[in-house]
Amino acid sequence: MRSLLKILSLIGLLATIIPSFLVFAGVITLDNNKLIMIFGTILWFATAPFWMNKKV
Amino acid sequence: MAQSAITKQLDSVEEFERQPVPVGKLKSWKSFLGMYAGEHTAGTEFVIGPLFVAHGASANDIVWGLLLGNLLAVLSWAFLTGPIAVKERVTLYYLLEKISGKKLTTVYNLVNALMFCFLAGSMIAVSATAVGIPFGLTMPTLNDWLPNSVGWIVAVVAVGAVTTVVAMFGYNLVSKFANVASPWMILVFLASAVAVLPELGVHSLSEFWARANDTIWTGTPLEGQSQFTFWHIMFFAWFANMAMHIGMADLSILRYAKKWYYGFNSGAGMFVGHYMAWMASGILYALFLKETSFSTEFAPGPVAYRAAGIAGALTVIIAGWTTANPTIYRAGLALQAIRPKWKTWKVTLVVGLITTLASVFPALVMKLLDFVALYGLILMPMGAVIMMDEYIIPRLKLSQKYAETFNKSFNLAAAVAWGVTLLFSIWLNIVFGVEVFFLGLPGWFVAAALYVVTSYFIQKNKTKGGTE
Numbered sequence: 001m002r003s004l005l006k007i008l009s010l011i012g013l014l015a016t017i018i019p020s021f022l023v024f025a026g027v028i029t030l031d032n033n034k035l036i037m038i039f040g041t042i043l044w045f046a047t048a049p050f051w052m053n054k055k056v
Numbered sequence: 057m058a059q060s061a062i063t064k065q066l067d068s069v070e071e072f073e074r075q076p077v078p079v080g081k082l083k084s085w086k087s088f089l090g091m092y093a094g095e096h097t098a099g100t101e102f103v104i105g106p107l108f109v110a111h112g113a114s115a116n117d118i119v120w121g122l123l124l125g126n127l128l129a130v131l132s133w134a135f136l137t138g139p140i141a142v143k144e145r146v147t148l149y150y151l152l153e154k155i156s157g158k159k160l161t162t163v164y165n166l167v168n169a170l171m172f173c174f175l176a177g178s179m180i181a182v183s184a185t186a187v188g189i190p191f192g193l194t195m196p197t198l199n200d201w202l203p204n205s206v207g208w209i210v211a212v213v214a215v216g217a218v219t220t221v222v223a224m225f226g227y228n229l230v231s232k233f234a235n236v237a238s239p240w241m242i243l244v245f246l247a248s249a250v251a252v253l254p255e256l257g258v259h260s261l262s263e264f265w266a267r268a269n270d271t272i273w274t275g276t277p278l279e280g281q282s283q284f285t286f287w288h289i290m291f292f293a294w295f296a297n298m299a300m301h302i303g304m305a306d307l308s309i310l311r312y313a314k315k316w317y318y319g320f321n322s323g324a325g326m327f328v329g330h331y332m333a334w335m336a337s338g339i340l341y342a343l344f345l346k347e348t349s350f351s352t353e354f355a356p357g358p359v360a361y362r363a364a365g366i367a368g369a370l371t372v373i374i375a376g377w378t379t380a381n382p383t384i385y386r387a388g389l390a391l392q393a394i395r396p397k398w399k400t401w402k403v404t405l406v407v408g409l410i411t412t413l414a415s416v417f418p419a420l421v422m423k424l425l426d427f428v429a430l431y432g433l434i435l436m437p438m439g440a441v442i443m444m445d446e447y448i449i450p451r452l453k454l455s456q457k458y459a460e461t462f463n464k465s466f467n468l469a470a471a472v473a474w475g476v477t478l479l480f481s482i483w484l485n486i487v488f489g490v491e492v493f494f495l496g497l498p499g500w501f502v503a504a505a506l507y508v509v510t511s512y513f514i515q516k517n518k519t520k521g522g523t524e
Contacts, residue, residue: 019247023251
């Protein structure tokens with residue numbers, strides 16, 4: 001469960017950063033970037049608190 | 057029932073205000089990494105980066121000035137604050153009380169708490185510019201000192217209330233929140249800047265430096281703003297947190313460190329928050345200026361929203377919140393040192409109210425660079441006093457921790473070091489026109505020399521225990 005949460009968190013972070021480079025490269029629009037960033041944000045905050053700061 | 061449970065939990069918040077942190081409560085380096093990265097990737101970064109642009113810093117000034125200034129800041133934390141923090145393991149306020157005495161420490165704590173309130177207030181104000189977006193809030197301009205609408209006041213009070221409640225629950229909760237928000241926040245800063253580069257004419261890496269010079273950091277200040285140079289940027293980066301490293305305020309944080317070199321973890325805050333984030337926010341502001349034909353409106357929320365949408369606006373809110381939290385916590389510690397029996401959460405509540413009141417005034421944001429430099433300068437002399445007391449005073453065969461050793465409530469040497477240094481700084485500023493950003497360095501040497509010399513004359517006829 002913990003590993004799954006970590007993977008989802010990582011996807012959240014990647015969805016936050018990668019699309020901006022795609023905008024820079026002219027692959028996607030800035031509006032699409034903003035939408036994907038919201039998705040990444042929600043995914044990060046929905047998963048990260050459940051494994052960060054927790055002792056194994 | 058629920059109320060009583062919350063009060064019980066708040067009362068149980070134990071922060072070791074007047075005793076060394078026990079070994080079992082020491083924190084790992086990861087805790088400091090998150091704390092520093094979160095704290096220095098903050099709402100104020102959305103102000104400082106743009107103000108560099110407004111003050112006409114050039115691309116070279118930014119790249120090299122920030123590099124050197126931030127490096128000096130990290131070294132200050134690592135070699136000045138860290139070793140004393142792990143040796144003493146007490147808060148700045150308690151250590152100062154042992155050296156300077158109860159009376160002088162009370163004055164220092166009041167000034168310190170007030171400064172922290174103003175700083176946290178600026179962070180809350182920055183967050184409010186994002187909270188106000190959906191409500192069509194009229195944003196402040198570079199020339200605004202007073203609140204420009206009721207909506208602004210409501211937005212600021214709402215952000216201040218939430219920040220205060222979180223801070224009331226103590227360091228652990230603050231640290232956990234900063235840890236969770238920090239990685240995401242850092243990436244949003246980076247992402248928002250990268251995404252708007254094409255709109256500034258940067259379509260490939262090779263075009264960046266040319267556009268950085270002619271479009272982003274042009275070297276020309278906005279109307280009414282003073283001209284910044286490499287030295288302004290370098291000294292600002294070094295002394296932006298002067299109160300915390302050279303001024304020793306972070307003894308209160310680094311006393312939880314297992315090793316002295318955890319002070320190097322401040323590098324996470326400096327090179328992510330005070331390098332990347334300041335550059336990123338400068339890029340966003342350059343786009344704003346280009347699109348608005350150099351409008352004087354100055355509101356980080358809408359600027360971030362323009363670049364990164366809801367995620368950008370959320371970053372401004374959370375970045376301000378993450379920084380305001382530990383700042384309010386520090387202010388609470390400062391006040392609690394005056395009356396140790398006061399409950400931490402009650403003190404924090406009072407501090408939060410003062411902070412929220414201060415944040416109503418946009419002047420805190422518009423004059424942030426000057427305020428940050430001033431607050432470091434005012435608190436710095438006591439850091440010099442602590443350094444001298446730790447390393448030089450014993451070498452002169454004088455007694456450390458004067459107030460504790462001689463059972464005194466007032467150490468004249470520390471008062472002279474503090475007061476005369478500030479007068480000296482004012483003199484440099486008025487007579488020679490030395491700007492506030494450059495006063496910290498000469499001031500430190502003056503404070504250190506004054507403390508050592510005055511201590512020598514005060515202590516030479518004294519014996520331990522308080523007799524002449």
